[in-house]
Amino acid sequence: MAEEDLDKVLEIESLSFSRPWTRRHFLDEMKSACGYPTVAILPDGALAGYLCLKQVLDEAEILDVAVDPSLRGRRIGRLLVEGALASSRKRGAEVVSLEVRVGNNEAIALYQRLGFREIGRRKRYYDNGEDAILMEYTFNLSPEE
Numbered sequence: 401m402a403e404e405d406l407d408k409v410l411e412i413e414s415l416s417f418s419r420p421w422t423r424r425h426f427l428d429e430m431k432s433a434c435g436y437p438t439v440a441i442l443p444d445g446a447l448a449g450y451l452c453l454k455q456v457l458d459e460a461e462i463l464d465v466a467v468d469p470s471l472r473g474r475r476i477g478r479l480l481v482e483g484a485l486a487s488s489r490k491r492g493a494e495v496v497s498l499e500v501r502v503g504n505n506e507a508i509a510l511y512q513r514l515g516f517r518e519i520g521r522r523k524r525y526y527d528n529g530e531d532a533i534l535m536e537y538t539f540n541l542s543p544e545e
């Protein structure tokens with residue numbers, strides 16, 4: 401993610417979340433030593449989505465991910481999350497965590513498909529009283545676990 405991406409990123413962000421991140425939020429992620437914000441670009445150069453990952457030592461966290469509403473369902477979200485898993489693993493991550501609204505079926509289905517598991521809930525975590533599901537992807541689990 402670069403500064404010139406931010407107009408489009410902020411447009412997608414405001415279409416995707418009731419409490420969207422601000423320009424300052426994204427700039428802070430771009431400056432942060434443990435921030436790894438990335439964008440998905442279509443072959444025609446259009447910015448289709450983005451993902452903000454934070455990593456401290458062996459723990460990574462997906463802080464924000466969204467795809468342009470007109471381009472959803474084309475596996476761009478999946479590509480972004482798979483990219484985050486691969487890059488955090490290369491930097492030595494053992495786990496990747498995230499929080500998701502209990503009612504966000506599309507996102508939960510995507511995370512489950514990729515191997516994230518629910519590890520807990522935060523009751524009434526969001527403004528509207530909705531619970532958050534905490535999910536985690538663990539790299540070194542054997543298939544039986």
Ligand SMILES: CC(C)(COP(=O)(O)OP(=O)(O)OC[C@H]1O[C@@H](n2cnc3c(N)ncnc32)[C@H](O)[C@@H]1OP(=O)(O)O)[C@@H](O)C(=O)NCCC(=O)NCCS
Pocket residue numbers: 416417465466467468471472473474475476477478479499500501504505506507509510511513
């Ligand atoms: C969540 C989000 C990023 C997914 O992006 P996307 O590009 O549409 O997702 P994909 O096309 O990669 O779909 C991947 C998987 O998600 C699930 N999925 C996607 N759209 C779905 C839908 N409409 N209904 C149910 N599941 C759906 C499917 O399991 C799909 O698996 P498949 O590839 O095997 O079919 C996108 O919906 C989005 O931007 N939502 C708003 C922001 C948001 O909620 N972010 C997550 C916050 S935790």
